[in-house]
Amino acid sequence: MTRDPADPGGFACQECGACCAYSAEWPRFSTEDDADIARIPAAYVDDPAGRMRCEGERCSALEGRVGERVACKVYAVRPEVCRTCEPGDPECLIARRHHGLPV
Template sequence: MSDAPLHPCLSCGACCHQFRVEFSVYELVSMGGKVPDVLAHEVNGNRWRMNGTGQHPVRCAALTGLCGQESICSIYEGRPSACRDFDMGSQRCDQARAAHGLPPIDPNWGAPLPQAA
């Protein structure tokens, strides 16, 4: 069993509850990409959106668990580019976390610990 702290994104999901996720049709499995077609719908021609992210309240169809409690993306390895490009600890991340009553992520999370003298 590891004593390593859980990565903040594996217990958060605030961004998945906050933002619309749109991406190119070419990211769909049917077009050679990795996003399952069943989890998205066409917006217009070349643009697709993750189900659940174009309505309020927002909740991405790929999310499992509850916001702030072991929320995990069920397609993490094949998530859309909009999700891959989202930066943990960014202003938008802090905004999403605040909207769900979560504190900002410590900017030093995951930094190497100082070596003892």
């Protein structure tokens, strides 16, 4: 994993993805209204749980291999909880440790 000096936490998010594959409980909708959620393709929304749909612990909108190369299929309309996750913040470091990535 390379460190990105332009990235506040020093981690290159598109080479990581740990935060998107750490816990099915993290990708919860918090500030989104119905219109915001409607912009996210239905295949990636778990309405009864009020969160993004997950496959195990991994968000179903995450493509690629954690720790190598990843991308979000709904990046432009991702929920607030995803927008506020910052490289190097406590949640990032927890997820990176969980996946055995350097912190």
